[in-house]
Amino acid sequence: MLRKRLINLLTEAVNKAQKDGKLPSIGLPEITIERPQNTEHGDYASNLPLKLARLTRVNPMVIAKELLTLLPYTEEIESAIAAPPGFINFTLKNNWLSRQADQILQAGKSYGDNDMGHGKRVQVEFVSINPTGPLHVGHGRGAILGSTLANILVASGYEIEKEYYFNDAGSQMDVFKRSLYARYLQRLGIQAEVPENGYHGNYMIDLAKEIIDEYGDKFQKLSESEAIAQLGEIGINKVKDQIKKDLKLLRVEFDIWFREQSLYKNGQYEKVMKLLRGKNHLSEKEGATWFVSTSLGEDKDNVVVRSNGAPTYFATDIAYHYNKFIERHFDSVINIWGADHQGHVARMKAVVGALGIDPEQLQIIIHQMVTLRRGGELVRVSKRTGDLITLREVMDEVGVDACRFFFLARSANSQMDFDLELAKRQSQENPVYYVQYAHARIASIMRLAEERRINYTDGDVSLMTTTPELTLIRKLLYFPELIEMVTITLEPHHLAYYAQELATTFHAFYKDCRVVSDDEAITKARLKLVNVTQMVLAKTLNLMGMTAPDRM
RNA sequence: GUCCCUGUAGCUCAGUUGGAUAGAGCGGCUGCCUUCUAAGCAGCGGGUCGUCGGUUCGAAUCCGACCAGGGAUACCA
Numbered sequence: 356m357l358r359k360r361l362i363n364l365l366t367e368a369v370n371k372a373q374k375d376g377k378l379p380s381i382g383l384p385e386i387t388i389e390r391p392q393n394t395e396h397g398d399y400a401s402n403l404p405l406k407l408a409r410l411t412r413v414n415p416m417v418i419a420k421e422l423l424t425l426l427p428y429t430e431e432i433e434s435a436i437a438a439p440p441g442f443i444n445f446t447l448k449n450n451w452l453s454r455q456a457d458q459i460l461q462a463g464k465s466y467g468d469n470d471m472g473h474g475k476r477v478q479v480e481f482v483s484i485n486p487t488g489p490l491h492v493g494h495g496r497g498a499i500l501g502s503t504l505a506n507i508l509v510a511s512g513y514e515i516e517k518e519y520y521f522n523d524a525g526s527q528m529d530v531f532k533r534s535l536y537a538r539y540l541q542r543l544g545i546q547a548e549v550p551e552n553g554y555h556g557n558y559m560i561d562l563a564k565e566i567i568d569e570y571g572d573k574f575q576k577l578s579e580s581e582a583i584a585q586l587g588e589i590g591i592n593k594v595k596d597q598i599k600k601d602l603k604l605l606r607v608e609f610d611i612w613f614r615e616q617s618l619y620k621n622g623q624y625e626k627v628m629k630l631l632r633g634k635n636h637l638s639e640k641e642g643a644t645w646f647v648s649t650s651l652g653e654d655k656d657n658v659v660v661r662s663n664g665a666p667t668y669f670a671t672d673i674a675y676h677y678n679k680f681i682e683r684h685f686d687s688v689i690n691i692w693g694a695d696h697q698g699h700v701a702r703m704k705a706v707v708g709a710l711g712i713d714p715e716q717l718q719i720i721i722h723q724m725v726t727l728r729r730g731g732e733l734v735r736v737s738k739r740t741g742d743l744i745t746l747r748e749v750m751d752e753v754g755v756d757a758c759r760f761f762f763l764a765r766s767a768n769s770q771m772d773f774d775l776e777l778a779k780r781q782s783q784e785n786p787v788y789y790v791q792y793a794h795a796r797i798a799s800i801m802r803l804a805e806e807r808r809i810n811y812t813d814g815d816v817s818l819m820t821t822t823p824e825l826t827l828i829r830k831l832l833y834f835p836e837l838i839e840m841v842t843i844t845l846e847p848h849h850l851a852y853y854a855q856e857l858a859t860t861f862h863a864f865y866k867d868c869r870v871v872s873d874d875e876a877i878t879k880a881r882l883k884l885v886n887v888t889q890m891v892l893a894k895t896l897n898l899m900g901m902t903a904p905d906r907m
Numbered sequence: 908g909u910c911c912c913u914g915u916a917g918c919u920c921a922g923u924u925g926g927a928u929a930g931a932g933c934g935g936c937u938g939c940c941u942u943c944u945a946a947g948c949a950g951c952g953g954g955u956c957g958u959c960g961g962u963u964c965g966a967a968u969c970c971g972a973c974c975a976g977g978g979a980u981a982c983c984a
Contacts, residue, residue, distance in 0.1 A: 389923070389926080391927075392922085392923095393927065395927095400926085405926080405964070405965085439927085440926090442927070526983065527983065527984050552983080641982085644982095654909075654910080658982045663982075667982065667983085669984095671984095693978095694911080694977080694978050695978065696979085697979055698980055721912075721978095723913075723977075726977095764920075765919090765921095766920090766921080768911095769912080769913060777933075785946080786931090786932060789947090791946085792947075796946095798944095799943060799944055800943045802943090803943050836923080837923090840923060844923085848920095849923075852920095852922095856931085859931090862948065863948070863949095865944095865947080865948085867948090869942075871943050872943090885943095906944085
C-alpha cells in the first residue's frame with residue numbers, strides 16, 4: 356500500500372542523510388503518513404521533519420528540504436514538497452491515479468481486503484441478552500455494531516466466530532418463569548400475583564395467552580414447581596425464537612448460540628473455580644465466596660458464590676471466559692456490551708489476567724445508551740403495546756437499511772438520539788437514501804451501457820484527467836485504508852461516513868462528467884470508473900449489512 | 908463519594924489517535940432539470956471546540972482542576 360511505501364521512502368532518506376552526515380545519527384521517531392484535510396497540501400503528508408527537528412535541534416524546513424533531495428523518482432509521486440513549518444507533502448501523479456481504476460477493477464470483489472489478521476481466530480460475542488423479553492433498540496445497536504465489526508474483521512483476514520450467549524440458568528430465569536406462571540393463571544381466571552421484582556410487561560400477558568392457545572390449561576393441574584419449570588421452559592424457548600427472528604430480520608447472523616447451562620453440564624464452572632482457588636484468587640467471607648479483585652488492583656472484591664450456594668452472574672461469566680480462552684483457544688475475544696455493563700469491564704479483565712491470559716486479548720466495546728425520538732419528542736413507550744418500544748417495532752417503522760445506517764453513523768461511545776421521523780423520511784434529508792441513490796444511479800448508467808452493447812473491457816483509463824474523475828479515484832483509493840483503520844480502531848462508524856463521502860464524490864462526478872456519450876474512448880474509460888465505484892459503494896454498504904439497490 | 912462515556916454550527920454528529928484555514932448531514936436563504944435517476948448539484952449564512960490553567964514548534968485531540976448531561980457503583984443479569 357502507498358502509505359507504507361511512503362514510510363519506506365522516508366526511512367531510506369533519513370538513513371542516507373545520517374550516513375552522509377547531513378543529520379545527526381539518532382534513533383528514528385515513528386514515521387506517520389497522514390491524509391491532509393486540505394487538498395492543497397497534497398494527497399499524503401508527513402510531519403517527520405518536525406519530529407526530527409525536536410530531536411536534532413535542526414530547523415525543520417532545513418531537514419525537510421534535505422530529505423527531499425534524497426527521495427528517489429517513483430512512478431506514483433508527482434511531487435514532494437517542503438511546506439512550513441516542516442511538512443513534506445506528496446502529490447500523486449494523474450496518470451498513476453487513473454491507472455488505479457484498472458487495478459481496482461482487477462482486484463474485483465476482494466478490493467480493500469487485507470491480511471492483517473493472518474487467520475487469527477477471533478470471537479465476537481454480542482447481543483447476548485437474557486431470553487426474558489423482546490429485543491430493544493439498545494440491543495439493536497449492539498447487534499449492528501457486532502455484525503458489522505465481524506464483517507470488517509473477516510475482510511482483514513481474521514477467522515471470525517460470532518456468538519450469542521444465552522443466560523438460561525441464573526436467578527433472572529427463575530423470576531421470568533414465576534412471572535409467566537402468574538400471567539398464565541391470571542389468564543385462566545385464577546388469582547395470582549406477578550412477583551414484585553418480576554417481569555410486568557404486557558408482552559408477558561401475550562405470551563401466556565399464546566401458550567394457553569397452544570397448550571390449554573394443563574399446567575394449572577400440575578404442582579406449582581412442576582408447572583413453573585415446564586411452562587417456563589416453553590416461555591423461554593418462545594422468547595428465544597422471537598429474538599432469533601428479530602435478529603435475522605436485522606440481518607444479524609450468529610455462528611454459535613451458546614447456552615449458559617452448558618457451562619455447568621460440561622464442568623467448566625467447577626474447573627475454573629478450582630483453578631482460581633488454587634491460585635488463591637478466591638476467598639470465603641460472610642458465608643459467600645469472593646473473587647479477590649483487590650489484589651489485582653481493583654477497588655473492590657466481588658461475590659462469585661452466594662451464601663445460599665448459588666453462583667452469581669459474575670461466576671458464570673468467569674466460567675464462560677475460561678471456556679472461550681482456555682477450552683476453545685480463541686486468539687482474542689471481542690465482547691460488545693451496553694453501557695450498563697461498564698462496571699463489569701475491569702473485573703472481567705482482571706479475571707482473564709488471573710487465568711493467565713493477557714488481558715489485552717479481551718477487548719470490550721461499550722456502547723452508550725440510545726434515546727428514541729419522534730421529531731423533537733422523546734418516546735419511550737409504545738402506544739400499541741404499552742411496553743418499551745421494541746427493536747422490531749423500530750425495524751418495521753423505519754426499515755432495516757435505515758436502522759442499520761443510523762446506528763452505525765454514531766461512534767459507540769456517544770449516546771445517541773435515534774429520530775424515527777428522520778430515519779423514516781424517504782427524502783433528500785435522509786443520508787441512507789442519499790448513499791443508496793448513488794448506487795442506483797450507477798446501476799442505471801450500467802443498464803444504459805448494456806442496452807447499447809458497449810464493451811468497455813479495453814477502455815483506456817489514462818484518458819481520465821479531469822478533477823472530478825481523479826477525485827473519485829482518490830476516494831476509491833482510500834477504501835483499503837478505511838478497512839485497516841476500522842480493523843485497528845474497531846470503530847465501524849467510519850464506514851457510514853465513508854459511504855456518504857463516496858456518494859457525494861460520485862454525485863459531483865456524475866454532474867460534471869457525462870459517462871455514456873458520443874466519445875467512445877471516454878465512454879469506455881468512464882464506464883470502468885463507474886463500474887469500480889459501484890463495486891466499492893456496494894461493498895461498503897454490504898459491510899454495514901445494508902442493501903445496494905439498483906433502482907429507486 | 909468513586910469509576911466509565913459525553914460536551915464541537917440552530918439540531919444530530921464526524922474529526923483518520925498531536926498538525927496546516929475545525930468538517931458533514933439536516934434546518935434557513937439563492938440558483939440549476941428537452942441530455943445516463945433533481946432521492947441530485949452549485950453557492951450563501953452559521954463556531955470562544957463546556958470553563959480555566961498546563962505540556963510544545965503546534966492542542967478540539969494529551970495532562971490537571973472545575974462545570975454540565977448520561978451510565979455504573981447488589982450475595983440482579
